[in-house]
Amino acid sequence: MANPRREYRPDRLYPWEVQKGLATRFTGHWIEYYAELPSTNRRARELATGPASPPEGLLVLAEKQTAGRGRLGRSWFSPAGTGIWMTLLLKPAFPPGELPKLTLLAAAAVARAVSAELELTPLIKWPNDLYLDNRKIAGILAETAGKAGAPWEYLLLGIGINVNQTAADFPGDLQEKAGSLRMSLGAPVDRITLLRRCLAVLEEEYVYARENGFARALAYCRQYSLILGRRVEVKSGDRCYRGKAVAIRDDGSLELLLDDGTGAAGIATGEVSFISPY
Numbered sequence: 001m002a003n004p005r006r007e008y009r010p011d012r013l014y015p016w017e018v019q020k021g022l023a024t025r026f027t028g029h030w031i032e033y034y035a036e037l038p039s040t041n042r043r044a045r046e047l048a049t050g051p052a053s054p055p056e057g058l059l060v061l062a063e064k065q066t067a068g069r070g071r072l073g074r075s076w077f078s079p080a081g082t083g084i085w086m087t088l089l090l091k092p093a094f095p096p097g098e099l100p101k102l103t104l105l106a107a108a109a110v111a112r113a114v115s116a117e118l119e120l121t122p123l124i125k126w127p128n129d130l131y132l133d134n135r136k137i138a139g140i141l142a143e144t145a146g147k148a149g150a151p152w153e154y155l156l157l158g159i160g161i162n163v164n165q166t167a168a169d170f171p172g173d174l175q176e177k178a179g180s181l182r183m184s185l186g187a188p189v190d191r192i193t194l195l196r197r198c199l200a201v202l203e204e205e206y207v208y209a210r211e212n213g214f215a216r217a218l219a220y221c222r223q224y225s226l227i228l229g230r231r232v233e234v235k236s237g238d239r240c241y242r243g244k245a246v247a248i249r250d251d252g253s254l255e256l257l258l259d260d261g262t263g264a265a266g267i268a269t270g271e272v273s274f275i276s277p278y
């Protein structure tokens, strides 16, 4: 039975609702909210390269994206009101080579937030995907942006989380591959509470890494890896590697023990698929 004392709240990610009780120092203190937008990453890039200097922690949020973008030029299915589609602007004082580790940090933070809030344990498919029940439930699109001459002024952390879709909500090509928190939990999820938790954990991991390095975030990615110990194929640029995934190195790269017997390879970034036997 519904709790009669529970305050009615529309299922919209309104900034004033998100910010109520938000336990962060700067993340999400400024929110641009849209009912519909082509892509939150695109809007965040406009802000980062425009005349105003947006503050660190600014969040672009949309209920629906009409041109949501995934990695490697793919599109990201972003229907209205069922997911969390957001881009967080950060101004990291890290060298550009740290971008792969920031992607892993974001994946670890979102996985931690989901575990803390829902008692589900997403696994991380290096470098940027979250899985539950062998279905992708979230992805990270980390990009850099800045004014002319300052290419690394901003990090645009684009995060897409499938929250309340049912299997039937996904289009044909995603039916077998995509999942949602609701599908794994068997019940709808409060998007605002989850979003608040994501922002708090993201900030906590980011501030921690700024002061202490990435070891903690990387340890989480190793502990909850979907791929370590399995045979995989990794497409990276125009190269394709096959072998057993044996480590996520301290620089964030994936180490494969190659099938062709030539030893180990470190891969900075790529697209992983599984091959049997594993």
Ligand code: BTN
Residues within 6 Å of the ligand: 038, 039, 040, 041, 042, 065, 067, 068, 069, 070, 071, 072, 074, 076, 078, 084, 085, 086, 087, 128, 129, 138, 139, 140, 141, 158, 159, 160, 161
């Ligand atoms: C991937 O797995 O390929 C990354 C998906 C990232 C999707 C998010 S949704 C919010 C943000 N805006 C976008 O256009 N993309 C990212």
